[in-house]
Amino acid sequence: QKEVEQNSGPLSVPEGAIASLNCTYSDRGSQSFFWYRQYSGKSPELIMFIYSNGDKEDGRFTAQLNKASQYVSLLIRDSQPSDSATYLCASLGAGNNRKLIWGLGTSLAVNP
């Protein structure tokens, strides 16, 4: 059974701090990893994807991938109250199948 696991939270951080969200996956064949943000009552929207070991930065967001440890993380610098949402981690296997395996999400609360 291929799984993606996340701490459900809630993760609470003060405004301006760094929020660190973590995700582990069971399928060593997974090639690409995705972070989606979902506001309450809304649909998921893609923040970043990463497929190479190391870091990938986009504005205040940094995705980190360690395939040896089967670990993905998302760092949010200078957290804002508008970052308060649920963050979903997903993995995609090799080959042509486009089926994403989703974690249950981590709830983040940024306190003013």
Added chain:
Amino acid sequence: DAGVIQSPRHEVTEMGQEVTLRCKPISGHDYLFWYRQTMMRGLELLIYFNNNVPIDDSGMPEDRFSAKMPNASFSTLKIQPSEPRDSAVYFCASSGTGSVETQYFGPGTRLLVL
């Protein structure tokens, strides 16, 4: 450019009734995904299409669920007969060949089966 369109946005029905959910993907996208989201099970892929052809329907819970994509701009997900455990938010998402990694989600249909 319009995003993914879903209808209805909310549906309340009684157990045993037929429910049809509709989706219009982003123009030019050739992948379409149907998801179900609940608190307990999270986001689950039910089925996805490529160029209107079903590719993976392993997530379809049982024979009560069926999905069709008669053309590139329209898809339906049908539940017949509906049961209370089908209550969830159903999302449709689409992506294009040029960027298959990015799935764009519609606003979802909130289904409540009484």
